[in-house]
Amino acid sequence: MPVKLHVDDISLSFGGIKALSQVNFQVEAGAIFSVIGPNGAGKTSLINSINGFYRPQSGRILFEGADISQLPPYRRAALGISRTFQNIALYTNATVLDNLMAARHIHMKSGMLAGALFWGAAQREEIAHRRRVEELIDFLELEPLRKSIVGTLSYGLRKRVELGRALALEPTLLLLDEPMAGMNVEEKEDMARYILDIHEQQGTTILLIEHDIGLVMDISQRIAVIDFGELIGVGTPAEISGNQAVISAYLGEGSA
Amino acid sequence: MANIKPAGVFDTTYEDDMAIDRTRRDKFWKNLAFCALLLVPLLSASGPLGLGLLGDQYIGLIARIAIYVIAVQGLNLLVGYTGQISLGHAAFMGVGAYGSAILARELGFSFWLALPTSALLTGMLGLLFGLPSLRVKGFYLAMATLAAQFIIPWALEYPLAGWTGGTRPLSLPAPMIGPFTPYARDSVSPETPLDFTAGAAFIVDVIAVELTAGAVDSARIDILQPGGAPLPYGDVNMTVTRDAAGNVIALRYIASKAGAYRVQLAGAAEARAEVRRGKALSFATDTAMYYLIVPLAVLLMFLARNLIRTRTGRAFISVRDNDLAAELLGVNVFATKLRAFFLSAVYAGIAGCLLAFERNSISLQMFQLDLSIEMLAMLIIGGAGYPLGALFGVTFIRLLQEAAIPALRPWLSDWLPQLFPFIDAVNITSAINPILFGGALIVFLILEPRGIAHRWELLKAAWKLRPYAY
Numbered sequence: 001m002p003v004k005l006h007v008d009d010i011s012l013s014f015g016g017i018k019a020l021s022q023v024n025f026q027v028e029a030g031a032i033f034s035v036i037g038p039n040g041a042g043k044t045s046l047i048n049s050i051n052g053f054y055r056p057q058s059g060r061i062l063f064e065g066a067d068i069s070q071l072p073p074y075r076r077a078a079l080g081i082s083r084t085f086q087n088i089a090l091y092t093n094a095t096v097l098d099n100l101m102a103a104r105h106i107h108m109k110s111g112m113l114a115g116a117l118f119w120g121a122a123q124r125e126e127i128a129h130r131r132r133v134e135e136l137i138d139f140l141e142l143e144p145l146r147k148s149i150v151g152t153l154s155y156g157l158r159k160r161v162e163l164g165r166a167l168a169l170e171p172t173l174l175l176l177d178e179p180m181a182g183m184n185v186e187e188k189e190d191m192a193r194y195i196l197d198i199h200e201q202q203g204t205t206i207l208l209i210e211h212d213i214g215l216v217m218d219i220s221q222r223i224a225v226i227d228f229g230e231l232i233g234v235g236t237p238a239e240i241s242g243n244q245a246v247i248s249a250y251l252g253e254g255s256a
Numbered sequence: 257m258a259n260i261k262p263a264g265v266f267d268t269t270y271e272d273d274m275a276i277d278r279t280r281r282d283k284f285w286k287n288l289a290f291c292a293l294l295l296v297p298l299l300s301a302s303g304p305l306g307l308g309l310l311g312d313q314y315i316g317l318i319a320r321i322a323i324y325v326i327a328v329q330g331l332n333l334l335v336g337y338t339g340q341i342s343l344g345h346a347a348f349m350g351v352g353a354y355g356s357a358i359l360a361r362e363l364g365f366s367f368w369l370a371l372p373t374s375a376l377l378t379g380m381l382g383l384l385f386g387l388p389s390l391r392v393k394g395f396y397l398a399m400a401t402l403a404a405q406f407i408i409p410w411a412l413e414y415p416l417a418g419w420t421g422g423t424r425p426l427s428l429p430a431p432m433i434g435p436f437t438p439y440a441r442d443s444v445s446p447e448t449p450l451d452f453t454a455g456a457a458f459i460v461d462v463i464a465v466e467l468t469a470g471a472v473d474s475a476r477i478d479i480l481q482p483g484g485a486p487l488p489y490g491d492v493n494m495t496v497t498r499d500a501a502g503n504v505i506a507l508r509y510i511a512s513k514a515g516a517y518r519v520q521l522a523g524a525a526e527a528r529a530e531v532r533r534g535k536a537l538s539f540a541t542d543t544a545m546y547y548l549i550v551p552l553a554v555l556l557m558f559l560a561r562n563l564i565r566t567r568t569g570r571a572f573i574s575v576r577d578n579d580l581a582a583e584l585l586g587v588n589v590f591a592t593k594l595r596a597f598f599l600s601a602v603y604a605g606i607a608g609c610l611l612a613f614e615r616n617s618i619s620l621q622m623f624q625l626d627l628s629i630e631m632l633a634m635l636i637i638g639g640a641g642y643p644l645g646a647l648f649g650v651t652f653i654r655l656l657q658e659a660a661i662p663a664l665r666p667w668l669s670d671w672l673p674q675l676f677p678f679i680d681a682v683n684i685t686s687a688i689n690p691i692l693f694g695g696a697l698i699v700f701l702i703l704e705p706r707g708i709a710h711r712w713e714l715l716k717a718a719w720k721l722r723p724y725a726y
Contacts, residue, residue: 051584052584053580053583053584072583072588073583073584074583074584074585074586074587074588074589077584077585077586078586082585083584083585085581089578089580089581090577090578090581091573091574091576091577091578091581091582092577092578093573093576093577093641094570094573094574094577098570098573101570102570102571102573102574102582102585102587103585103586104567105567105570105571105574105585105586105587106586108567109567110566110567110568111567111568112563112568112595112599114566115562115563115566115567115568115569116559116560116562116563116566117559117562118562118565118566122566123271123274126274126566127270127271127274130270130273130274131270134270165585166585169585169586
C-alpha cells in the first residue's frame, strides 16, 4: 500500500502552548485511519495542520510523497484534500445545492465573464457539474432538501450536507472532524454507513477524528492516539486496545 | 427562499431547473416589464410622439434611478454577496465620472471608448483599495475603504486639479454615435455668413468648420446660437483644433439645441472657411440618454444575476458565509475578494461615467462620503444579497427623495414646527429630507432587515403556491 499522507514530525505551538509535539505517522492509501484522544489533545489542530490552516513550526506534511507544507490551504484542496468541520462550517445562507456546487469550484473553469454571460461552455459546465452533485445528493439521500437553505436544516442534516460538500470536491483524502458528534445512535449508524460506502465505492482515504471508541474500533484499519499534543500510540484497533499508554490516558494512571 | 415553480409544474432537465424564469409566464411578464420600460419616454411631452402623459422630469428621474441601480448593484456584489464592506463606493463613482470626463476632454475619447476605459480604470483602483481585505475584515475593512473615500476626492481636487479643475464643475459633451454623415458643403467668408436651422432629438446637426485660405492668424470663427450669442470655444459640444501657434484653424460643433444658427468669420477680408454640415446620432436629450442608460442597466443587472449563480458567484457567497471553509475547500479567498472589489468598482465606474454624460457636468460634491453611505442604505433597504435588492432600494429611496418628499414638504413644514415649537422652523424645514431618509432606514432595519427584495421573494412564493400555504 502506498503512503497517502505522511505527517512527518510536526510540532505546532501557540505562544507557550504546545498543541502538537513531534507527531509522526503515515496514512496508507485507501485506509480508514482514525485519530482519537481526549478533548484538547490536539486532534483538530492536527487536521488544521494537514490542510494548511495552521502552519506547524517544524516538520513536514507529505501528500502522495510531495511536500505540501508550504502550500496555501486552497492549493491543498485542489490536490484532493477535503474536510468537514467539528462545528459545522457550511455556507448557511445558500441552498444545499449551492453548498455542494460551491465545492466543485476547483473542478470548474469558467471565469467571471463566461459566468456572467451564462452562454455555451459555461452553461454546459454548470450542467455537467450539477449532474455530479445530483449523484451525491442521491447518495446522501438529500433529494427533498436540494433547494432548502442550509441555515434552516437540523443539526444532523447539516452534518450530512457538510459531508456531501466535502465529497463534492472529489477528494482522494477526506478529513472528517467528529462527523458524529452530538448525534443519536441512528444518525451515527447512518453516518458510519455513509463513511464506509464512500470508502468502499470510491476508495477514498479517510482520516477520521471521533470520540465514539466503539465505532472507531469497528470501522478503522489503523488508529492513532494523541494526548496533550503527543502521539502516544499508532496501530490496528487490536494493538491500540492493548496499548498501556492509551489505556492510562483514557482511564488514568494505574488502571487496568 | 428558493426559486420555486407553481404546484404541478415539474422540471425535466437541469437547464429548466437552473433557469431564472421558471415558467413561460415568468418570462412573459419579465419581457413585458422591459418593453414597458422602453415605452415610458414615448408618454412624455418631449418624446417622439409628444403625448405629454408623463412629466419630462420623470424621464430623467428613471434614468438617474437606473444609474444608481448600476452603482448599488456593484455594491451588492461586494457587500451583499461577498460580505466585504465598502465605504468608498461614491469615490469609485467619482473616478468613473472624472476618468471619462478627462478622457473625453483631454484625449478626445468618444463616449463609447471612454465608458469601458474609465470602467476598467476604476476597476483597477478598486483592486488597489481591496488589497487591505487580505488582512482585515468587517469594521476594520470599513475603515480601510473609508481611506479611498478621502484619498480619491482629495487626489481629484488637488494633485489632479490641472485636469479636473479642482472644485469647479467640469463639463462634458453629450455622447454621439459614430462619425457624422455630411450632407452640405458651403464656403463662408467675412462678408457671407452661413445660416441654417438645426433640429435636436436623436439626430443632431454637426457643423465642421475649417479655415482654408487667407490670413489664418487673424481669422476667427464664430457660431451664433439661437438667440444670437456667440458660443464660447470651451462649449462642451465644441471640439477645437489649433495650429502650433495656438490659433483656431478648425472646429466641430454639435448643435445640441433646436433653432437657427449662424456660422460667421471675422478678420481679414480674404479669409475663407469651409463648412460641412451633417447629421449624427446623438444622446444629447434626456429621452436619448434614457435609451442609453436603461438598457445598459438592465444588461448589467442580467450579467450580475448570471454571475452570482455560477462559479465566481458561488465563490463570493462562500467567502461571505464562511471564508475559512471556503479557503479549505479550494477557493482562493483573497483572489475572490479582489475579484469582488474589482467588479464592484467597475460597476461604480460605469455608473459614474453615465452620470457624468447624463448631467453634462460633474463636480466633486457629487461623490462625497454621504453618497457612499446613502448607497449602503439603499442596498440595505432594498435587500443586500438579493439579485433585485439594488433595484428596489434605489427606486424606493429615489422616489422618496424626488417624488414623495417634495409632495409632503409643504404639509410637513407646516406641521412639524408646531410639534417642536422650541426648534427654529427654518432648521426643521431643512432637516425634513435627512429625517425622512433616516426614518425609512430605521423602519426597515427594525421591521425588515433583509430588505424589500426579501418581501418580494416571499410574495412571489406565496403567489406561486396559492391556494396553499406551502
